[in-house]
Amino acid sequence: MATAKLAQWAVNLQFSQLPSSVTQAANRSFYNWAGCAIGGSTHPATLKASTALRPFFGQPTSSLLGRSASSQDGKADAQHAALINGIASHVHDYDDTHLETIIHPTGPVASALLAQAEALETPTSGKDFLLALVAGIEAECKLGLTVWPKHYDLGWHITSTVGSIGAAVAVGKLLKLDEEKMGHAISIAATQVTGLREQFGSDTKSFHIGRSAQNGLLAAALARNGYTGSLHALEAKRGWVNVVGAGSNRLEEMVGSLGTIWEVEKNSFKPFPCGIVVHPSIDGCIQLHDEMRERGLVANEDTIESVKARVHPLVLELTGKKTPIDGLQAKFSVYHGAAVGLVMGKAGPAQYEDPLVISQEIVGVRERFEATADGNLMADEADILLTMKDGTVLRKHVEHAIGSLEAPMTDEQLQTKFKDQSMPVLGRNGTAAASKAFRSMEGAESVAKIAPSI
Amino acid sequence: MATAKLAQWAVNLQFSQLPSSVTQAANRSFYNWAGCAIGGSTHPATLKASTALRPFFGQPTSSLLGRSASSQDGKADAQHAALINGIASHVHDYDDTHLETIIHPTGPVASALLAQAEALETPTSGKDFLLALVAGIEAECKLGLTVWPKHYDLGWHITSTVGSIGAAVAVGKLLKLDEEKMGHAISIAATQVTGLREQFGSDTKSFHIGRSAQNGLLAAALARNGYTGSLHALEAKRGWVNVVGAGSNRLEEMVGSLGTIWEVEKNSFKPFPCGIVVHPSIDGCIQLHDEMRERGLVANEDTIESVKARVHPLVLELTGKKTPIDGLQAKFSVYHGAAVGLVMGKAGPAQYEDPLVISQEIVGVRERFEATADGNLMADEADILLTMKDGTVLRKHVEHAIGSLEAPMTDEQLQTKFKDQSMPVLGRNGTAAASKAFRSMEGAESVAKIAPSI
Numbered sequence: 001m002a003t004a005k006l007a008q009w010a011v012n013l014q015f016s017q018l019p020s021s022v023t024q025a026a027n028r029s030f031y032n033w034a035g036c037a038i039g040g041s042t043h044p045a046t047l048k049a050s051t052a053l054r055p056f057f058g059q060p061t062s063s064l065l066g067r068s069a070s071s072q073d074g075k076a077d078a079q080h081a082a083l084i085n086g087i088a089s090h091v092h093d094y095d096d097t098h099l100e101t102i103i104h105p106t107g108p109v110a111s112a113l114l115a116q117a118e119a120l121e122t123p124t125s126g127k128d129f130l131l132a133l134v135a136g137i138e139a140e141c142k143l144g145l146t147v148w149p150k151h152y153d154l155g156w157h158i159t160s161t162v163g164s165i166g167a168a169v170a171v172g173k174l175l176k177l178d179e180e181k182m183g184h185a186i187s188i189a190a191t192q193v194t195g196l197r198e199q200f201g202s203d204t205k206s207f208h209i210g211r212s213a214q215n216g217l218l219a220a221a222l223a224r225n226g227y228t229g230s231l232h233a234l235e236a237k238r239g240w241v242n243v244v245g246a247g248s249n250r251l252e253e254m255v256g257s258l259g260t261i262w263e264v265e266k267n268s269f270k271p272f273p274c275g276i277v278v279h280p281s282i283d284g285c286i287q288l289h290d291e292m293r294e295r296g297l298v299a300n301e302d303t304i305e306s307v308k309a310r311v312h313p314l315v316l317e318l319t320g321k322k323t324p325i326d327g328l329q330a331k332f333s334v335y336h337g338a339a340v341g342l343v344m345g346k347a348g349p350a351q352y353e354d355p356l357v358i359s360q361e362i363v364g365v366r367e368r369f370e371a372t373a374d375g376n377l378m379a380d381e382a383d384i385l386l387t388m389k390d391g392t393v394l395r396k397h398v399e400h401a402i403g404s405l406e407a408p409m410t411d412e413q414l415q416t417k418f419k420d421q422s423m424p425v426l427g428r429n430g431t432a433a434a435s436k437a438f439r440s441m442e443g444a445e446s447v448a449k450i451a452p453s454i
Numbered sequence: 455m456a457t458a459k460l461a462q463w464a465v466n467l468q469f470s471q472l473p474s475s476v477t478q479a480a481n482r483s484f485y486n487w488a489g490c491a492i493g494g495s496t497h498p499a500t501l502k503a504s505t506a507l508r509p510f511f512g513q514p515t516s517s518l519l520g521r522s523a524s525s526q527d528g529k530a531d532a533q534h535a536a537l538i539n540g541i542a543s544h545v546h547d548y549d550d551t552h553l554e555t556i557i558h559p560t561g562p563v564a565s566a567l568l569a570q571a572e573a574l575e576t577p578t579s580g581k582d583f584l585l586a587l588v589a590g591i592e593a594e595c596k597l598g599l600t601v602w603p604k605h606y607d608l609g610w611h612i613t614s615t616v617g618s619i620g621a622a623v624a625v626g627k628l629l630k631l632d633e634e635k636m637g638h639a640i641s642i643a644a645t646q647v648t649g650l651r652e653q654f655g656s657d658t659k660s661f662h663i664g665r666s667a668q669n670g671l672l673a674a675a676l677a678r679n680g681y682t683g684s685l686h687a688l689e690a691k692r693g694w695v696n697v698v699g700a701g702s703n704r705l706e707e708m709v710g711s712l713g714t715i716w717e718v719e720k721n722s723f724k725p726f727p728c729g730i731v732v733h734p735s736i737d738g739c740i741q742l743h744d745e746m747r748e749r750g751l752v753a754n755e756d757t758i759e760s761v762k763a764r765v766h767p768l769v770l771e772l773t774g775k776k777t778p779i780d781g782l783q784a785k786f787s788v789y790h791g792a793a794v795g796l797v798m799g800k801a802g803p804a805q806y807e808d809p810l811v812i813s814q815e816i817v818g819v820r821e822r823f824e825a826t827a828d829g830n831l832m833a834d835e836a837d838i839l840l841t842m843k844d845g846t847v848l849r850k851h852v853e854h855a856i857g858s859l860e861a862p863m864t865d866e867q868l869q870t871k872f873k874d875q876s877m878p879v880l881g882r883n884g885t886a887a888a889s890k891a892f893r894s895m896e897g898a899e900s901v902a903k904i905a906p907s908i
Contacts (some may be wrong), residue, residue: 046682051678053672055573057533077510119509188658192665195648198693199603204642204683207676211646218507222661225506227499229658238609239652262698 002255003234006142007182009258010135010169012375015127017259018134024291025264026130027441029096029137032269032414034065034438036095037351039421040067040088043236044205049085049210050076061119064088064450066425070427077339078115082167082217086111086210090159092349093331094273098266099405101144101158103292105119105267106164109136109170111213116171116220118448124174127446134264136216139186141263143234147245157195160208161244164189167216168223175224180231188219190240207209251364269414271403272347274331277315280382280401281334281371284309285341287396288386296387299342301364305387307338312381320371327352330377339366342386348420380404415439456689456709460596462637463712464589464623469581471713472588479718480584481895483550483591486723486868488519488892490549493875494542495520499657504530504538515573520879525858531571536621536671540565540664543611546803547674547785548727548875552720553859555598555612558663559721562617563590563624565667570625570674572902578628580898585698587716590624592668593640595717597688600875602647610699611649614662615698618643621670622677642673644694656793677837682892720881723868725857726801728785731769734836734855735788736824738763739795741850742840749846753796755818757842761792764837769829774825781806791863795841802874834858869893884908 017049031428040046050064058077065085067074070304076084086107089095095104113132117124140162168189172182186210195208211251223229234240234251237329241251241454272282285307292299311334321333330352339362340351356362377383380401386394400406402413415435437450444450467805469477475638494500495518512531520540521528523768530538544550549558567586571578606612622643626636646669648661677683688694688705695705726736744751765788775787784806785791793816794805808818819893831837834855840848852859857865863871869889876885891904898904 024844048679048681049676051687052675052681056512056533056675058510058531077512079510105632130557155697185652187656191648191650191653191658191662193650196645196687196692196694196697197649198684198687198697199641199645202641202682202684204645204681207642207683208645221506221510222503225502227502227506227658227661228656231654231660233650233652236652238650240650243650250642370681373464 001235002251003186003232004179005182005255005454006139006169006234007179007186008172010139011177011179013131013135013259015131019262020132021265022134023261023442024314025267026134026137027439028269029106029264029267030110030441031418031439032096033089033110034434035418035421036092037085037089038425038434039089039094042425043088043091043217045206046084046088046230047089047292047360048203049087049207053080053083056080065451075123078119079214079217079220081115082112082213083210085115085208086213091206092273092320094270096267096269098141098144098263099268101141101148102152102161103141103144103162105137105140105166106217106361107209108160108167108212109140110122111210112167112175112217114447116174116217116356120448123446123448126441126447128174130441130445132170132173135173137260137264138262142258146250146254147248150246150248151244151434153195153410156244157197157199157205157208160195160446161193161337163209164194164215164219167213168219169214171217171220175220175274175311177220181223183231184227185189185220185223185230187231187233188222188227189216190233191229193244216387219403241313245449248254258353266405268403268405269409271413271417272337273352274337275319277312277379278319278334278337279403280380280398281309281311281315281384282337282341282347282402284382284384284398285338285398286345288348288389288394289345291343291394297392299365301368302369303388304365305389307342307369309338309369310374310377310383311371312377312379312423313375314411316371316373316377324357326414327357330357332365334371335366336362338369348417350420425435426454456705456884457637457640457685457687458633459709460593460623460688460712461640464593464627465633465636466692467585467589467713474590475715475719476716476722477584477896479721480591480853481559481893482723482868483718483721484564484587485872485893486550486894487543487564488888489872489875490546491539491543492520492879492888493548494545495716496879497545499540499545499660500538500542502652502657503541503661507534507537510534513604515644516569517572518801519905532573533671535569536566536667537664541660541665544663546662546727547631548724550721550723551730552595552598552717553722554720555593555595555602557616558613559591559595559620561663562614562621562666562670563594564670565664566621566754567624567628568672568901570628571577572905574902576607577900577902580895580901582628583901584895586624586627589627590620591718592712592716593623594620596712600704600708601702604700604702605698606636608869609651610657611662611700613628614649614666617666618646618648618669619664621667622673625671626677629674631674631678637798638675638681638683639674639684641685641687642676643670643682643688644682647698685811691730695711717751720859721730722857722859723863725863725867725871726791727803728791728801729773729808731766731833732773732788732791733857734852735763735765735769736791736795736801738838738850738852739792740801742838743796743847743849745797747799751842751846753819754815755822758819758822759841759843760873761796761823762839763792763823763825764831765825765826766831766833766835767829768833770825770827778811781811784811788825789820790816792823802871804874814891880908
């Protein structure tokens with residue numbers, strides 16, 4: 001009866017039942033998502049998708065984030081807005097992570113939810129929006145925990161396979177579906193299993209997030225109008241868990257933990273737009289940059305003698321690229337990440353632009369960096385020893401990298417991340433307005449008014 | 455390299471390479487599909503879907519078959535037309551069957567293809583249309599043969615899981631994609647795995663066919679505009695065959711047989727809108743009706759003493775419902791099927807309308823019918839012994855039921871089926887025009903002009 005139980009839980013969830021830590025985590029997740037979607041709006045993959053699909057656009061009810069939303073050209077019908085914002089939010093691999101399942105939970109859910117909220121005639125309050133967002137994120141993460149890790153090992157992109165269902169729950173909550181219709185929405189979403197891991201490395205990886213948002217939105221729209229699916233779609237012999245979940249028997253347990261253990265509280269945010277294993281090294285190098293700065297020192301090929309890092313073995317396995325030639329390759333290079341950290345004290349999107357990657361300023365320092373695998377270190381740990389030509393020796397031990405659950409990004413750091421992504425797209429004023437609106441959703445009277453006002 | 459080989463084959467396929475038996479089979483398949491989509495256009499599931507999605511409709515380029523296509527209200531953007539025509543074409547379970555895989559091949563492919571052809575600015579000739587249709591049907595059936603039967607046993611609705619890819623190939627062919635873009639289209643379609651068998655019995659079973667048409671159409675539109683997927687999406691370790699095909703190793707073999715063994719030639723058509731296991735009994739009863747008629751006899755409760763049938767054991771297992779109370783239940787009743795065959799000499803959609811199912815005219819004969827399971831009979835075989843009160847004894851042995859590969863429906867029988875479905879929707883003139891246009895596609899100058907002219 002898991003399908004029915006999930007539907008019942010979602011329909012009956014009240015804002016007053018949400019601990020403030022949950023609403024805060026949900027708003028941080030949404031805010032981080034919005035920054036990623038704005039930042040990703042100018043990526044070629046996002047633009048290819050929107051150009052290809054523009055001939056199919058319906059009534060422009062919903063914003064394409066980052067595209068001068070006050071003009072008609074920056075809007076689409078809700079289904080296409082969900083798809084395109086979903087692509088944009090994931091295309092830089094900079095979105096959030098539910099670390100237990102490596103689901104990026106907010107992409108599918110928020111992409112569908114914002115598009116639907118903007119398409120409604122009645123205003124959606126920020127509280128109702130956050131409530132629906134929490135319902136959707138909890139649903140997808142509980143289903144992810146049910147089938148993790150076999151489902152992912154088999155080859156499914158777990159973010160999108162569970163994302164369709166999370167998006168349906170969130171949109172269904174926003175549309176105030178009753179329990180039976182919510183069950184049908186979950187069912188229609190579950191039957192659309194989108195996302196093969198073979199697509200990693202191609203544009204289609206981001207498509208998965210957009211399409212799962214659209215799958216869920218479509219499922220809720222159909223269910224709202226009486227369209228039916230099996231009300232045992234998750235638990236039945238030939239239902240979702242058995243067909244794609246490799247025989248997991250944890251469904252009842254996970255659905256039973258809804259509202260007791262809140263998954264959104266375990267959501268984490270990437271401080272740097274690159275593979276998470278590089279983050280401890282970057283974190284340490286930024287700390288070294290800051291300490292040098294306090295001492296009046298700068299890092300460049302003339303000042304640095306050597307930088308020796310001990311890192312978790314996965315770092316060299318996954319990100320051992322010594323001579324990246326563009327931004328994409330740089331994401332898989334601990335050498336580049338360390339160098340920009342040391343030289344610039346930052347590793348945001350601007351530090352992964354192609355010209356910088358091959359600039360002598362960075363390459364000169366990159367070549368001074370050596371990394372050694374050390375099986376005694378944790379994945380979020382690094383130890384870095386910097387020796388300068390003037391004899392100065394500095395050392396940083398990063399026990400838990402920034403962005404891990406033990407060292408979450410502060411609100412201020414999230415704002416910096418938002419601005420780094422939004423500035424090149426919306427400029428200073430647009431970014432300030434967007435940042436303010438998206439980070440304080442709880443007080444919003446009408447969510448639909450936010451994006452068009454930016 | 456199966457993804458690339460499939461793309462290469464589809465891109466290079468020429469109309470002149472198609473044997474006439476293939477083009478004829480393709481046109482018969484399309485004609486049968488069109489009749490089903492027109493007949494299904496007034497079904498509640500189709501109407502619920504179109505009502506729910508109308509707010510999202512874009513430019514009305516493409517016909518919703520059966521809905522007074524000359525008005526704007528009877529059109530939608532190509533994506534929604536593909537979805538809704540796809541639902542309509544399957545909703546009566548009356549569409550075609552590739553018997554080796556029980557795929558219903560034309561639904562996903564034709565629903566996408568017609569919608570796309572109508573949306574193009576340049577006219578699509580009937581020959582180009584049939585060529586694309588063949589490419590799509592061959593692609594999906596070869597993939598179906600690759601993963602059958604484990605894929606279906608696991609719980610996947612094979613028609614829609616392979617249908618997305620077939621639709622992408624067909625639309626990609628129509629759009630004249632090059633080999634690389636065709637590969638991307640196949641890839642983007644493959645990552646959208648739609649259809650759990652748990653949905654059988656709900657509206658969502660038909661949704662699968664519509665959504666797979668839409669998945670393929672979307673994939674081709676994205677690929678056309680440069681959107682990329684993995685070019686090893688079918689064969690890779692974490693690609694389609696391994697993730698959903700339960701480890702089949704037949705992919706290369708099946709792709710290698712493209713253009714040598716034509717799957718569309720093996721497509722079959724249902725003469726009666728009910729479970730295929732009942733067909734031999736209905737066939738025999740219609741033959742008895744015709745013979746009685748020649749002898750000046752009629753079948754009713756006063757004239758018939760008994761009807762004793764020997765049937766394959768599955769008949770009673772799947773369709774043993776003795777006292778159906780409506781049309782849906784009657785589809786699972788060999789008793790009803792036999793009775794309408796004997797009394798009316800037909801078993802079309804009109805014979806499955808609710809009032810007829812509980813009429814004394816039919817119930818009186820139904821009660822005289824006895825069926826006995828006989829393990830020595832084949833699934834498409836039946837033996838029926840009719841004893842009339844006047845002492846007349848008639849017997850029919852059906853070796854291969856009408857609609858099986860050994861006894862395919864004639865063109866004339868397909869026309870009768872088309873008219874039985876279309877008449878209640880389009881009326882006499884519309885039906886005559888539609889039947890003529892859809893059954894002679896090869897000579898059409900512009901496919902886009904057909905539906906709006908009906």
